Amino acid sequence: MASPQQPFGTVVSDIGVNLRKYxxxxxxxxxxxxxxxxIGLRSKVNAQVIDGNSIWYLLRDKxxxxxxxxxxNTGQVPLSKDVxxxx
Numbered sequence: 001m002a003s004p005q006q007p008f009g010t011v012v013s014d015i016g017v018n019l020r021k022y023x024x025x026x027x028x029x030x031x032x033x034x035x036x037x038x039i040g041l042r043s044k045v046n047a048q049v050i051d052g053n054s055i056w057y058l059l060r061d062k063x064x065x066x067x068x069x070x071x072x073n074t075g076q077v078p079l080s081k082d083v084x085x086x087x
Contacts, residue, residue: 004040006075009057011037013070022083023047023056023065030064039066041073043080 011017011033019031023045033039040060047056048067055068057077 004038004060007041007073007077008075009039009041009066009068009071009073011035011039011066011070012072017066017070019059019062019064019066021064023067025050025067027065031062033066039071041075041077044068044077045080045083047083 012035014035016032016034016037018029019033020027021030024047042058042060044055044057046054048054050067050069053067053069056065057068057071057073058065058080
């Protein structure tokens with residue numbers, strides 16, 4: 001399987017990772033990704049700290065967030081000040 005266009009992330013957590021509507025574990029789970037899954041990343045924000053990492057990534061194709069603690073990124077992910085995706 002070909003890698004997505006950069007920037008993208010690869011799930012490194014052995015048990016996978018939850019996708020959330022907002023960058024916080026207080027936000028409801030809106031889906032999951034398995035270990036090794038590759039996803040396009042639109043932007044990142046500083047939000048809730050997970051195991052010492054405050055970065056959360058916004059997916060490129062869905063308005064959902066994933067904690068960077070569980071994702072290895074490839075390419076430059078732009079920093080955003082906004083939690084709400086544009087458009």
